[in-house]
Structure formats: C-alpha cells, structure tokens
Amino acid sequence: MAKIKPRVKVPKSAAAGDIVEIKALISHPMHTGRAKDKKGNKIPRKIINKFVASFEGQDVFTANFEPAVSANPYIAFPFKASKSGAFTFTWVEDGGAEYTASKKMTVA
Amino acid sequence: MKQTTKLSTISRRHALAMLGAAGAAVLTGVPAYADGAAVAAKIKGLTGGKSVGEGAITLDLPEIAENGNAVKVAFSIDSPMTADNYVKAVHVMADGNPTPDVASFNFTPAMGACSASTRMRLAKTQNIVVLAEMNDGSFKQAQATVKVTIGGCGG
Numbered sequence: 001m002a003k004i005k006p007r008v009k010v011p012k013s014a015a016a017g018d019i020v021e022i023k024a025l026i027s028h029p030m031h032t033g034r035a036k037d038k039k040g041n042k043i044p045r046k047i048i049n050k051f052v053a054s055f056e057g058q059d060v061f062t063a064n065f066e067p068a069v070s071a072n073p074y075i076a077f078p079f080k081a082s083k084s085g086a087f088t089f090t091w092v093e094d095g096g097a098e099y100t101a102s103k104k105m106t107v108a
Numbered sequence: 109m110k111q112t113t114k115l116s117t118i119s120r121r122h123a124l125a126m127l128g129a130a131g132a133a134v135l136t137g138v139p140a141y142a143d144g145a146a147v148a149a150k151i152k153g154l155t156g157g158k159s160v161g162e163g164a165i166t167l168d169l170p171e172i173a174e175n176g177n178a179v180k181v182a183f184s185i186d187s188p189m190t191a192d193n194y195v196k197a198v199h200v201m202a203d204g205n206p207t208p209d210v211a212s213f214n215f216t217p218a219m220g221a222c223s224a225s226t227r228m229r230l231a232k233t234q235n236i237v238v239l240a241e242m243n244d245g246s247f248k249q250a251q252a253t254v255k256v257t258i259g260g261c262g263g
Binding site for chain 1: 189206212219221225226228
C-alpha cells in the first residue's frame with residue numbers, strides 16, 4: 001500500500017485581514033468497504049473520516065468525510081489572516097490512526 | 109462552470125428512471141442506492157423538520173463528470189462570518205450513491221469566509237444537495253444535477 005502522506009499548502013506570509021486559501025491533501029486509498037479485490041474478497045472499509053485544521057491550538061475548520069469522498073481526499077478552505085502563527089492539520093483514519101502536518105504563516 | 113441553482117426541475121426521463129429504480133429496489137428487496145427520499149429523510153433529520161430556505165449558496169459542480177471517481181464539489185455561501193452571523197455547518201449529500209452522505213464541514217468565524225472544495229465519488233448521474241446550517245438555527249439548501257459517464261464506486 002502506498003504510504004499515507006499528507007501535503008498542505010499554506011501561504012508563507014499574508015497581510016492582516018486577507019482571506020487566504022488553504023489546501024490540504026492526503027494520499028489515502030479511502031476503501032469504501034464495497035469494492036472487491038482481484039480474488040473477489042471484499043476490501044474492508046478504511047477511510048479518512050475526519051479532518052481538523054487548527055490555528056494556534058484552536059480548531060478553525062473540521063470536515064467529516066464519508067466513503068463517498070474520493071481517494072486521496074483533497075480539501076480547500078478559506079482562512080482570515082489576523083496574526084502570525086502555526087496551523088496544525090490532523091487526519092483521522094477509521095480505527096483511530098492519526099496523521100498530522102503543520103505549517104507556519106507570517107502575518108505582516 | 110459555475111451553476112447557481114434553484115431547486116432544479118426533474119425531467120420526465122429522470123423521473124421515470126427514478127421510478128424504475130425504486131421499482132427494482134422493491135422487487136429485489138434490496139435498495140441498492142440511496143434515492144431522493146433518503147436525502148429528504150436525511151435533511152429532515154438534520155433540520156428537525158424546520159423549513160429550509162433557498163439562495164445564498166453558490167455551487168461549483170461540473171455538469172458532466174466523465175469519471176465518477178473524482179468529481180469536484182465546491183460551494184461558497186454569502187455570509188459575513190462574524191461571531192453573531194456565520195455559517196455553522198454544511199452538509200453535502202448525493203441521492204444516487206449507495207449512501208446519501210458525502211461530507212460535512214464545520215465552519216468558524218475565524219475563517220472569514222464560507223467556502224470549501226473537495227472531490228467526491230458518484231456512482232451514477234444524480235442530484236447533489238448542499239444543506240447549510242446558520243448559527244441562528246436556520247437552514248438553506250441548493251441542488252444541482254451531475255451527469256456521470258463512468259460510475260465511481262468500484263466493485
């Protein structure tokens with residue numbers, strides 16, 4: 001199985017008051033629990049069911065994914081820059097495994 | 109391809125197709141796919157039976173998706189996103205997939221704007237419904253149809 005690797009795009013710097021776009025993607029097969037492998041066995045459900053973006057420890061955006069979200073789930077959302085700080089992104093997989101990434105943004 | 113949608117009218121062909129699908133489900137006793145009723149029930153569950161308004165939501169969906177495995181779904185909602193007037197949550201549903209849920213999003217005023225973009229799987233041509241919940245407890249919805257050439261549910 002391909003390695004599960006998060007990728008995030010956050011602007012390095014922004015002007016105060018600007019609304020910036022944050023893009024996050026994680027490589028993940030998002031098994032729906034409906035597909036079958038080559039031998040005809042069902043592949044059990046395993047998806048990223050939750051994505052949380054927090055800024056300086058405070059949750060700002062959460063997404064709950066269902067099996068209908070594509071493999072390698074991608075999410076883009078806005079954020080209003082007000083101060084410099086660090087984002088933490090967390091992806092939660094079925095079964096409780098977590099993958100995280102963090103990025104800093106400087107606000108001038 | 110931006111579509112600003114009102115409640116889209118269901119074509120005669122579409123209505124017949126839906127009837128056919130419902131009939132087949134009754135015959136075999138296995139509802140293979142969700143349908144408009146499942147989405148309506150879902151919305152009722154989320155809103156608690158409150159009336160749902162229109163407008164303020166802009167959907168960005170393709171009219172035709174060649175590959176149902178990754179269909180872009182994006183929306184933006186007119187909202188000042190201040191502490192006392194913001195969009196709390198948005199639910200994306202599809203009425204032709206095995207289950208109606210696609211994804212839901214929780215917003216906070218810190219975001220400054222309300223929009224999101226992701227990619228979803230669509231098993232066949234179907235309607236996408238976006239339901240937005242405001243912080244004052246009111247609801248808004250928008251709907252659009254996406255034609256799917258190749259379904260995206262594997263197996």
